[in-house]
Amino acid sequence: MSSSDLKKALKATATEVTRVLDDLLPMGEGPESRVTEAMRYTALAGGKRIRPFLVVACADLFSVDRKSSMRAAAAIEMVHCYSLIHDDLPAMDNDDLRRGKPTCHIKFDEATAILAGDALLTKSFEVLADEKTHGDARVRCDLVSALALASGEAGMVGGQMIDLFAEDHKLKMPEITRLQRMKTGALIAVACEAGAILGKASENAHHVLHAYAHDVGLAFQIADDLLDVEGDEKKVGKKTGKDADAGKATFVSLLGVVRAREQAELLADQAASHLDIFEEKGKLLRELAHYVVNRSA
Amino acid sequence: MSSSDLKKALKATATEVTRVLDDLLPMGEGPESRVTEAMRYTALAGGKRIRPFLVVACADLFSVDRKSSMRAAAAIEMVHCYSLIHDDLPAMDNDDLRRGKPTCHIKFDEATAILAGDALLTKSFEVLADEKTHGDARVRCDLVSALALASGEAGMVGGQMIDLFAEDHKLKMPEITRLQRMKTGALIAVACEAGAILGKASENAHHVLHAYAHDVGLAFQIADDLLDVEGDEKKVGKKTGKDADAGKATFVSLLGVVRAREQAELLADQAASHLDIFEEKGKLLRELAHYVVNRSA
Numbered sequence: 001m002s003s004s005d006l007k008k009a010l011k012a013t014a015t016e017v018t019r020v021l022d023d024l025l026p027m028g029e030g031p032e033s034r035v036t037e038a039m040r041y042t043a044l045a046g047g048k049r050i051r052p053f054l055v056v057a058c059a060d061l062f063s064v065d066r067k068s069s070m071r072a073a074a075a076i077e078m079v080h081c082y083s084l085i086h087d088d089l090p091a092m093d094n095d096d097l098r099r100g101k102p103t104c105h106i107k108f109d110e111a112t113a114i115l116a117g118d119a120l121l122t123k124s125f126e127v128l129a130d131e132k133t134h135g136d137a138r139v140r141c142d143l144v145s146a147l148a149l150a151s152g153e154a155g156m157v158g159g160q161m162i163d164l165f166a167e168d169h170k171l172k173m174p175e176i177t178r179l180q181r182m183k184t185g186a187l188i189a190v191a192c193e194a195g196a197i198l199g200k201a202s203e204n205a206h207h208v209l210h211a212y213a214h215d216v217g218l219a220f221q222i223a224d225d226l227l228d229v230e231g232d233e234k235k236v237g238k239k240t241g242k243d244a245d246a247g248k249a250t251f252v253s254l255l256g257v258v259r260a261r262e263q264a265e266l267l268a269d270q271a272a273s274h275l276d277i278f279e280e281k282g283k284l285l286r287e288l289a290h291y292v293v294n295r296s297a
Numbered sequence: 298m299s300s301s302d303l304k305k306a307l308k309a310t311a312t313e314v315t316r317v318l319d320d321l322l323p324m325g326e327g328p329e330s331r332v333t334e335a336m337r338y339t340a341l342a343g344g345k346r347i348r349p350f351l352v353v354a355c356a357d358l359f360s361v362d363r364k365s366s367m368r369a370a371a372a373i374e375m376v377h378c379y380s381l382i383h384d385d386l387p388a389m390d391n392d393d394l395r396r397g398k399p400t401c402h403i404k405f406d407e408a409t410a411i412l413a414g415d416a417l418l419t420k421s422f423e424v425l426a427d428e429k430t431h432g433d434a435r436v437r438c439d440l441v442s443a444l445a446l447a448s449g450e451a452g453m454v455g456g457q458m459i460d461l462f463a464e465d466h467k468l469k470m471p472e473i474t475r476l477q478r479m480k481t482g483a484l485i486a487v488a489c490e491a492g493a494i495l496g497k498a499s500e501n502a503h504h505v506l507h508a509y510a511h512d513v514g515l516a517f518q519i520a521d522d523l524l525d526v527e528g529d530e531k532k533v534g535k536k537t538g539k540d541a542d543a544g545k546a547t548f549v550s551l552l553g554v555v556r557a558r559e560q561a562e563l564l565a566d567q568a569a570s571h572l573d574i575f576e577e578k579g580k581l582l583r584e585l586a587h588y589v590v591n592r593s594a
Contacts, residue, residue, distance in 0.1 A: 031462035032455035032479070039450065086415060091407035110388035111461050114411065118383060118418065119450040125422045126445035129438045137434035141426045144441050148423035153336065153416040158329035164408050165328035182329070 006287040013056050013073070014049040020074040024127060038108045038116035039123075043081045045099050050220070050292065052077050054191035057285050058209055061278055062199020071133045072143060072194045075124040079151050080187060082120035085113050087160060093242075121151070134198060142197045150190035159183025171249045177218065180251075184224075185217030208274050212285065215271035220292045222264040225250040229257065231296070264293045303584040310353050310370070311346035317371040321424060335405045335413035336420075340378045342396050347517070347589065349374050351488035354582050355506055358575055359496020368430040369440060369491045372421040376448050377484060379417035382410050384457060390539075418448070431495060439494045447487035456480025468546045474515070477548075481521075482514030505571050509582065512568035517589045519561040522547040526554065528593070561590045 021043045028036050052073035059069035088095040088103040089110060096106050105113035127133060128143045149155060159182030162175075171179065192213040196206045229252050231240045243250045252260045271289035275282035318340045325333050349370035356366035385392040385400040386407060393403050402410035424430060425440045446452060456479030459472075468476065489510040493503045526549050528537050540547045549557045568586035572579030 028450070028455075030459070030475075031466075032450060032458040034462070035450050035454060035458040082415075086411055089408075089411065091411060111386075112458070114383055114386065114388060115450075115454050115458055118379075118414070119454045121415065121418055122445050122449040122454065125441055126449060129426075129441035129445065131438070137438045141428070141434045141437050141441075144422055144426035144438075148419050148426065152419040152423060153325070153329060153332050153412075157332060157412050157416045157419065158325075161329040161332040161409070161412055162327070165331070169328075178327075 003287055003291065006284055006291055009057070009284055010048070010050075010053055010288075010291075013053045014046070016070060017049050017052040017056075017073050017077060018044055018046070020070050021077065024071075024074055024078075024123070034108070034112055035115045035119055038085075038104055038112045039081075039120050041107060042085055042098075042104050042116065043078060043120065045101060047099055048295070048297070049077065050288075051080055051187060051191040053288065054188065054213070054216075054285075055194045057288070058192045058195025059198045061195065061205070061281050061285075062201055064195065064198040067132075068134050068198050069195065071127055071130075072198060073191075075127040075133075075143075076147065076187065076191050076194060078120045078124040078127070079147060079156075082117040082124075083151075083156055083160070083187075085117040085120070089113060092160070092164070139197060139200070143194055146190050146193050146197060150186040150193075155182055155186035155190075156184075159186070166248055167246055173254055176249060176251060176254065180218065180221040181214070184221050185214065188217040188220065189213035205277070208277055212271050212274040212289070215267045215274070216289050216292060219264045219267035219271065219289065222251045222260050222267070223293050223295060225252040226257065226260060226264070227295075227297070228252070261293075265290075268293045300584055300588065303581055303588055306354070306581055307345070307347075307350055307585075307588075310350045311343070313367060314346055314349040314353075314370050314374060315341055315343070317367050318374065321368075321371055321375075321420070331405070331409055332412045332416055335382075335401055335409045336378075336417050338404055339382055339395075339401050339413065340375060340417065342398060344396055345592070345594070346374065347585075348377055348484060348488040350585065351485065351510070351513075351582075352491045354585070355489045355492025356495045358492065358502075358578050358582075359498055361492065361495040364429075365431050365495050366492065368424055368427075369495060370488075372424040372430075372440075373444065373484065373488050373491060375417045375421040375424070376444065376453075379414040379421075380448075380453055380457070380484075382414040382417070386410060389457070389461070436494060436497070440491055443487050443490050443494060447483040447490075452479055452483035452487075453481075456483070463545055464543055470551055473546060473548060473551065477515065477518040478511070481518050482511065485514040485517060486510035502574070505574055509568050509571040509586070512564045512571070513586050513589060516561045516564035516568065516586065519548045519557050519564070520590050520592060522549040523554065523557060523561070524592075524594070525549070558590075562587075565590045 025040050025043060027033055055073035055076055056069045085104045087093050088098055089105055095103050104116055125144055129140055134140050159179055162179045163183055192209040196209050228240050228243050268289040272286035275286055322337050322340060324330055352370035352373055353366045382401045384390050385395055386402055392400050401413055422441055426437055431437050456476055459476040460480055489506040493506050525537050525540050565586040569583035572583055
């Protein structure tokens with residue numbers, strides 16, 4: 001399998017999940033439709049759709065019905081999009097640009113952006129609990145539990161809280177690893193976990209995918225830090241050099257560019273090797289581990 | 298049954314749900330514990346706990362295990378608390394005082410308040426999906442679905458969006474009724490619905506409780522508008538006269554104080570009469586309908 005197969009698969013998933021998100025977020029009427037417009041503005045804006053790809057590719061390992069995995073993928077992408085909206089707010093990271101477009105609170109206003117984030121988070125659980133997502137209610141409950149745990153104060157929200165704390169405190173390597181495991185790693189891990197839950201995977205397969213997700217998540221974040229230092233603002237679609245400007249410690253500031261890149265590649269190799277038990281079926285996910293390290297956006 | 302029985306029952310539920318919330322929101326360690334502290338600051342601050350009372354009292358109609366109904370009650374109260382935190386933000390209603398204490402963003406900061414709201418919302422779904430809440434996964438999924446629908450852009454969030462719109466647009470009576478049905482009514486309705494879901498109530502019982510909740514919700518809101526005009530700021534625990542200052546149309550500004558009070562009492566009577574099918578068992582809920590109209594805070 002060549003990396004062009006991966007790129008095709010990524011593109012196909014991105015197109016399909018955008019279509020599903022479009023369906024799940026129909027425009028309403030009345031003054032409240034402003035919040036739906038803001039939800040759609042962010043959720044349909046594109047992006048790499050790495051998390052949806054992980055859900056679908058992991059679910060494919062267990063031959064899960066694509067309609068199920070796409071709905072779970074859309075739900076997790078909604079949580080990702082809500083986190084972008086809230087993280088970009090003036091009180092948080094105060095970003096004006098995202099995916100090359102004005103951020104939600106710039107395009108609309110702060111109040112609408114806060115509400116759009118809230119509604120996307122809420123909608124994600126509505127989608128997962130719906131029997132259209134899976135016929136077995138225990139599976140749906142497991143998806144809700146896993147996503148809530150990954151997104152809440154012990155996961156993504158907690159990670160963002162530490163990230164704000166890091167503006168005034170020089171974190172050391174283990175603390176940064178923990179921060180990133182919570183802030184971005186938890187949602188990447190739950191994307192893989194969702195595939196395993198939908199596929200009623202064995203305990204061992206759950207462990208393997210968790211280990212894979214853990215390494216991919218960290219590799220992804222190191223690549224993000226590298227892009228912040230080396231990336232082309234136009235390609236990346238958001239302001240670069242932010243961490244250095246904010247005086248924040250990152251993997252790159254602590255390890256240097258060369259060792260950070262080595263570390264990311266090591267993690268990608270390690271991630272790929274976890275998937276040996278899936279043999280041929282794991283190829284696309286193995287490719288992805290290297291792709292997240294070498295992307296330019 | 299005298300109204301002192303209701304007051305005792307309200308107080309007992311409030312004490313118990315606060316204990317359950319305390320258990321569900323344990324303080325963590327590390328810098329992210331700031332967000333837990335902010336969640337606890339708002340969730341354990343007290344308040345009337347009307348929604349938890351509705352969950353438990355409705356569940357009692359069907360002899361639901363108290364441990365189940367208390368967890369659902371705590372989850373719905375978390376959503377109520379998150380909505381207070383986000384609605385109080387400077388970009389929204391910009392309130393400094395809530396339940397007689399500094400609001401979350403004043404006590405902590407805006408970023409922490411946004412994250413604490415996000416985490417409370419997330420936690421509510423985690424609690425509902427947990428098998429400790431109910432042994433039947435379909436029941437848990439129904440709770441998640443109902444709460445998500447009531448809280449999202451078609452419910453509470455949509456209502457808050459219309460409320461912000463109302464700052465620049467004089468709404469008329471049907472529009473205000475719709476706004477309030479979404480902004481406060483939907484969560485009150487889902488509190489009653491949760492009791493019915495937990496109790497696997499008949500379709501008819503679901504309808505009856507929905508009708509009850511609808512009338513109680515509207516009566517509650519009219520009473521709120523009356524308190525905003527007539528209430529004692531110290532007793533109410535938040536700034537009064539806000540709607541008039543903002544030039545917002547309310548039930549009271551459109552109907553006048555006398556007719557608004559009459560309307561609230563009419564709704565309370567109507568709410569109580571829906572519960573006839575429950576005979577003696579419905580007494581506490583009938584009392585509550587009148588209590589929400591005549592409260593002083």
